[in-house]
Amino acid sequence: MSDENSFDTGSLPEVTRNNPPVVVCDNVHVRYKTLATGKKLKLGSKDVMTRKRELREVHALKGISFVAHKNESIGIIGSNGSGKSTLMRSITGLTPTSEGAIYATSRPNLLGVGAALIPDLSGARNIVLGSLALGLTHDEIDAKFNDIVEFTGLEDFIDLPMRTYSSGMSQRLKFAIATSVQHEILIVDEALNVGDKKFRDRSEGRIRAIRENAGTVFLVSHSMRTIKDTCNRALWIEKGELIADGPALEVIRKYQAFTKAEKAKETEEEPG
Amino acid sequence: MDMARLAAEHGLERVGGRPSLPEYVKQLLNRSDFTYTLAKYRMQSENERNRLGMLWVLLRPGFSALIYGTVFGYIMKGASARPDDFAPFVIIGVFVLEFFNTSMNGGAKSIISNASLVQSLPFPRIVLPIAKVFQNLLDFIPTFIFMALLVILFGARPGWDWFLFIPLVFLFWVFNQGVAFIFARATVHFRDLSQVTPFISRMIFYTSGVFFDLKVMIDKINPALQPFADWQPINNVLSIARGILMKDGVVPYDYFWHLAIWAFGIFIIGFVFFWQAEERFGRDE
Numbered sequence: 214m215s216d217e218n219s220f221d222t223g224s225l226p227e228v229t230r231n232n233p234p235v236v237v238c239d240n241v242h243v244r245y246k247t248l249a250t251g252k253k254l255k256l257g258s259k260d261v262m263t264r265k266r267e268l269r270e271v272h273a274l275k276g277i278s279f280v281a282h283k284n285e286s287i288g289i290i291g292s293n294g295s296g297k298s299t300l301m302r303s304i305t306g307l308t309p310t311s312e313g314a315i316y317a318t319s320r321p322n323l324l325g326v327g328a329a330l331i332p333d334l335s336g337a338r339n340i341v342l343g344s345l346a347l348g349l350t351h352d353e354i355d356a357k358f359n360d361i362v363e364f365t366g367l368e369d370f371i372d373l374p375m376r377t378y379s380s381g382m383s384q385r386l387k388f389a390i391a392t393s394v395q396h397e398i399l400i401v402d403e404a405l406n407v408g409d410k411k412f413r414d415r416s417e418g419r420i421r422a423i424r425e426n427a428g429t430v431f432l433v434s435h436s437m438r439t440i441k442d443t444c445n446r447a448l449w450i451e452k453g454e455l456i457a458d459g460p461a462l463e464v465i466r467k468y469q470a471f472t473k474a475e476k477a478k479e480t481e482e483e484p485g
Numbered sequence: 486m487d488m489a490r491l492a493a494e495h496g497l498e499r500v501g502g503r504p505s506l507p508e509y510v511k512q513l514l515n516r517s518d519f520t521y522t523l524a525k526y527r528m529q530s531e532n533e534r535n536r537l538g539m540l541w542v543l544l545r546p547g548f549s550a551l552i553y554g555t556v557f558g559y560i561m562k563g564a565s566a567r568p569d570d571f572a573p574f575v576i577i578g579v580f581v582l583e584f585f586n587t588s589m590n591g592g593a594k595s596i597i598s599n600a601s602l603v604q605s606l607p608f609p610r611i612v613l614p615i616a617k618v619f620q621n622l623l624d625f626i627p628t629f630i631f632m633a634l635l636v637i638l639f640g641a642r643p644g645w646d647w648f649l650f651i652p653l654v655f656l657f658w659v660f661n662q663g664v665a666f667i668f669a670r671a672t673v674h675f676r677d678l679s680q681v682t683p684f685i686s687r688m689i690f691y692t693s694g695v696f697f698d699l700k701v702m703i704d705k706i707n708p709a710l711q712p713f714a715d716w717q718p719i720n721n722v723l724s725i726a727r728g729i730l731m732k733d734g735v736v737p738y739d740y741f742w743h744l745a746i747w748a749f750g751i752f753i754i755g756f757v758f759f760w761q762a763e764e765r766f767g768r769d770e
Contacts, residue, residue, distance in 0.1 A: 306501035316492035328602035333530035
């Protein structure tokens with residue numbers, strides 16, 4: 214066991230290091246090719262009418278490697294556009310890797326059931342439809358239905374069409390459906406920032422429960438508080454590179470030092 | 486120690502691969518509840534928004550039949566190849582073709598209009614075109630009953646041979662499903678195709694003998710082309726339906742096996758064609 218963990222700096226020692234790996238990212242590169250249009254125009258320049266389309270390559274991930282173990286909950290942090298979401302999308306298999314490979318025990322799920330729901334139907338019917346979309350059977354849904362309704366706190370509105378819900382209400386419904394299933398590997402992309410304080414506390418509890426029930430959670434968030442509260446490990450990605458991987462508190466401390474330094478630099482550069 | 490070996494040791498599989506064909510069929514069967522519920526709920530929600538609700542399922546082809554009946558039955562009276570009993574003839578043509586058209590167009594959009602669903606949840610993508618065509622089948626059944634009532638008004642009398650509709654509708658459904666598979670994948674590769682499908686369905690409308698007898702028409706052009714009429718799958722369906730429903734209709738039993746070959750051939754080709762691109766659906770190209 215010691216050998217296979219030599220490159221794995223992240224996990225907290227006792228809890229997860231001895232658990233089997235569930236996701237392995239091996240030197241993952243992602244490159245996009247996009248047509249760059251909209252060149253800067255110079256005054257009086259003749260090529261206003263000639264459209265030059267240039268193929269630009271965006272190197273979104275530059276060789277990310279890590280091993281995620283069973284039972285870990287991993288926070289992904291980094292500035293905007295650093296490649297966090299690209300990494301999550303590659304893990305689900307939706308964005309193909311240009312180099313390297315990703316292995317997983319089961320197909321990782323994004324936490325999101327919203328796309329399966331139909332706004333014209335009642336909340337209750339949407340619970341059935343959403344749960345089926347997540348792979349539950351009718352019997353399992355019957356057993357879980359009341360729990361889901363209770364968790365949303367929408368008992369009085371459950372027979373109204375979903376389109377009549379406020380955005381907070383429908384977010385709650387979606388979160389309740391999505392987390393009612395035991396995911397083996399779950400990816401949550403900034404989902405915890407919705408709803409009021411009471412609901413936020415409850416949803417953090419749910420994420421923790423998923424983790425404790427032998428699942429692995431990836432959480433992408435800009436809220437350091439959320440990461441601190443829910444994750445035991447963090448990955449810090451900056452400009453497509455993995456800068457730090459380790460216990461959540463340590464990585465967050467490094468990241469915060471970095472952002473502070475960046476801010477200081479910016480204010481220096483723009484005097485006045 | 487290399488990571489690929491670590492992954493293999495713990496039985497991890499590479500993400501983004503495509504399951505084998507038998508595995509894929511198994512996954513699909515496991516999702517039959519989802520497929521059925523998706524079709525049922527979508528049909529209800531699409532029709533409940535309108536004030537007349539489910540009635541629109543009947544009104545849509547009803548209006549088309551009225552328009553074509555008026556244009557080709559009265560305004561262009563005397564146009565060649567107009568069969569006897571024109572009203573039931575057109576009604577059967579328009580109503581039956583509606584199932585094909587909605588399946589082809591719906592199939593073409595089934596993946597691209599569900600992009601966010603495809604990107605957020607793992608399930609065999611073929612669920613989407615299947616649910617769409619099944620939804621169209623559910624829409625077709627009341628249409629079909631309405632059509633039978635109209636034809637009775639024009640003098641048809643129900644008989645035992647009306648039970649032939651069970652195999653006919655089944656084969657037609659299988660055929661439409663195959664077509665939907667092919668278009669569902671094709672529009673993912675060439676998104677512009679979804680702009681072209683309305684023209685394709687119009688082309689099929691005018692060449693399948695909806696408001697004229699294809700056999701009679703082809704006889705006038707060039708009798709050597711007769712096999713075209715005998716093997717045109719939509720004409721097969723329409724001719725059998727008319728043979729069953731119309732007053733002096735004769736069921737062309739030959740056409741049943743022509744249609745069966747088409748239906749299962751297209752279904753299998755379409756299924757494999759769709760499966761081959763399974764891992765590409767939802768990716769941003």
